[in-house]
Amino acid sequence: MNFVDDRLDVISDEIDVFGSGVLGLTIKCAKCHSHKYDPIPQRDYYRLAAIFKGAYDEHDWLMPQHAGDGGKVMATRYLPYVMPGATPVQLMAEEGKREAFNRDLDREIGLVKAALEQKAEPIKKKLLDQKLAQLPPALHEDLRRMLVTPPDKRNELEKYLAEKFERILKIEPEELKRSEAGYKKEAEESERQIKLLEFRKLPEPRIRGLWDRGVPSPSYILRRGDPASFGRLVGPGVPSVLTDGKTPFEVQPPWPGSSKTGRRLALARWLIRPDHPLTSRVMVNRIWKHHFGTGIVKTLANFGNTGARPTHSELLDWLASEFVRQGWSIKSMHRLMMTSSTYRQNSTVTPVLEKMDPENLLLSRMPLKRMEAEVLNDTLLLISGRLDETPYGVPEPVLVRDDGLVTPIETEKGMRRSIYVAQRRTDTPTILENFDLPPMSPNCVERNVSTVAPQALHLMNNAMIHKLAEAFAGRVQKEAGADPENQIATAYWLALSRPPTDEEKKISLETLNRLRTEQAKQWLAKAKAEQKAEALPAGPKADVSPKLSAANTEPQEATSSALSKFCHTLMNSGAFLYID
Structure with a gap:
């Protein structure tokens, strides 16, 4: 069996991920032939492939058995050391x-x-x-x-x-x-x-890494992308359209006497050169999209001729230069954007703003943005007090239930953040799948945001969501006490990070009282049915209704159930699901 074709597909995926994710360019179309109006010729595609060939060599592929046994097999060839400075x-x-x-x-x-x-x-x-x-x-x-x-x-x-x-x-x-x-x-x-x-159980210490393994095999242009049809010999290089045409792409070993090619290191250095702002532009555009719902360049993976024009080109340039000036710190860029007056606007649409900026291209108001799947799941766990914040470690397993739903398995402290939950293509947690968690095949340039019935049905009917609502209500009772107004205010602060308005407080109180009355009636009916089933003597002393009236309170079960339903309603609200 010839595995070269499959390995070339892996390399092709790597180039596709690199092009769309780092350069913001569609490179994959140059794999088979040059396009008349495309500035990236086929030659540049295979020069780029030659850079990765130091680690991804289709004729010298790392076999699975070499990677096993905790790196002990042929470790001298594949792993120069286990950890820096370890004795x-x-x-x-x-x-x-x-x-x-x-x-x-x-x-x-x-x-x-x-x-x-x-x-x-x-x-x-x-x-x-x-x-x-x-x-x-x-x-x-x-x-x-x-x-x-x-x-x-x-x-x-x-x-x-x-x-x-x-x-x-x-x-x-x-x-x-x-x-x-x-x-x-x-x-x-x-x-x-x-x-x-x-x-x-802790597995044997292993790492999943990528490293150069000596001199790779020669790189050729493949005619029509056919692995069996070799064209011209090419060396490592970057897309010529992104260079000045004079400065060569220099490749040097990482250190004197090293047997490594240094090709990927040379690529990394080229990407962050001061005269090469494309990398920083693409990155800050993605961060901007994360916060504002749409990038300054709408086509995140296409900064080329067929991509969208930037809505604020000067702003994009300034953010890119500021990103470099701050040492390529993503955290600093998040802070800069989130503390801006633009980000701190509300999403209210007024007739004046709608007339001046109907599509909100000028960001005259904060765009509504629904929480991503992982953020939504983690927020539900956080407000209910069931988020296990333990960092690191092996992925947490998922449970495939008899009804076909997939849920994370609960630990002693609750459920861990979504980033630590094991994800397989066939066993994606249902809540993440319903709320548009993308399959990474090979990567996701931009997530789809759908609004479909299974999302609402999941939040309304899923047993795990109801369990979290009960935990949320328990947390509210613990922090706010028995006063309904305090409970409503606490629930709003926990779920929405703000107090309720006067109108919201009024409606919430009416709703909570109505739910408590309904739950009390159901509880009393259930208690009477149980008494009848147990053949207890009838009469005023055996009836629980006088007890309730005398105490002038509802049963604790009714109060807790009513608050749980109110918290569940809050978890289903647009104010909770959307960042405004």
């Missing part, structure tokens, strides 16, 4: 900590398995007796002895019986679950605990 003693100490941590988890797993096995023993005995009853009584004693004897210690008779009857007498886990409903529930819970404990 063997430090590495051994870290490895010892990892092994001790995993041993503790193995011990916990063993306890869970032992407890489940103990509960399964009487059920196994019952099922085994049923199966033995169908066989001749003379064999029962020998068969029981055979089943408890390890395979390597069985005598000839036991081996014969095992060959004939072991498969019939073997009791599968699913058979145990089918036989006892109570055991099935306990077994599934134990399996969930074991899965969580297994996932928490």
Whole structure:
């Protein structure tokens, strides 16, 4: 099998990601041939591919088995060191900590398995007796002895019986679950605990890295992009349209005597040259889009002839130069934009502004922007007090439920931020998928923002959202006490970062009182039904209604349920979902 074609596709994806993400240019179209009106010829495409060939060489690809075993296999060829300045003693100490941590988890797993096995023993005995009853009584004693004897210690008779009857007498886990409903529930819970404990185990120290591995194979222009049709030999270089045509692309080893090509280092240095502002323009345009919903150049990945013109070219140039002046600090650029008077505007549309700037191209008002999928998920967890803020570590597993929904698994502290949740193409958490989390194939230049029914249905009906609403209500009760006005104000501050207006406060109080009354009626009806079912004596002393009237309060369950529904409504509001 020839894997070169697949490897060239990987390199093509890398160039596509680099072009659209870093340069803001569409380069992929030059792979097969030059275009008459395109300033990037086919030659430049393969010169760029030659830069990456120091690490991505289709004829000298790193095999999977070389990458395994924690980097121990052929480590001298592929990994010059594990970590800067690490001594063997430090590495051994870290490895010892990892092994001790995993041993503790193995011990916990063993306890869970032992407890489940103990509960399964009487059920196994019952099922085994049923199966033995169908066989001749003379064999029962020998068969029981055979089943408890390890395979390597069985005598000839036991081996014969095992060959004939072991498969019939073997009791599968699913058979145990089918036989006892109570055991099935306990077994599934134990399996969930074991899965969580297994996932928490620390893996062998590995890194996913990319590095030059010596002199790469020659680079050729591929006619029509065909891997079997070689054209002219080319060297590493950058798109000629982005150079002055005089200064050559210089490639030097990273340090004297190094066997590395230095090609990617030369590319990195070229990207941040003072006379090459394209990189900084593309980056600040993306940051601007993140905050204001639309970039100064609307086509984020296309700064070329077919892309959109900048709406404020002088502003883009100033931001790009300021970005470089501040040491390419993304945090500083976020601070600069978010503390500007433009960002701090409200989104109110007035007749005057609508007439002067109908499309808001001049940013006469703050554009409404819905929270991204990860931000929405994290915010729901944050306001409910269920956000586990533990940083770093391995990805948290997801649970594929019987109804097809995919949810993150809850830890002792809650649920972790979306960035730490494991994401697979087939098992994307449902809330992230519904709110437009993009598939990275190979990358996402700009997210789609859709408004579809599953989004509203998820926030209204999903069990996890209702659970978070209950936690949100519990947090509000804890911080605000029993006063409804304080509860409403606290809920608004937590969810919207502002107090309610007078009109919102009035409507919220009416809603909360109505919900509390409805929930109290339901609670009383349920209590009466339970009393009737238990055949309690009737009469005024047995009725809970007089108790309620005498205390002049609703049951605690009704109050909590009403506040939970109010918090759930707030979580579904446009004011919560949109940044204005």
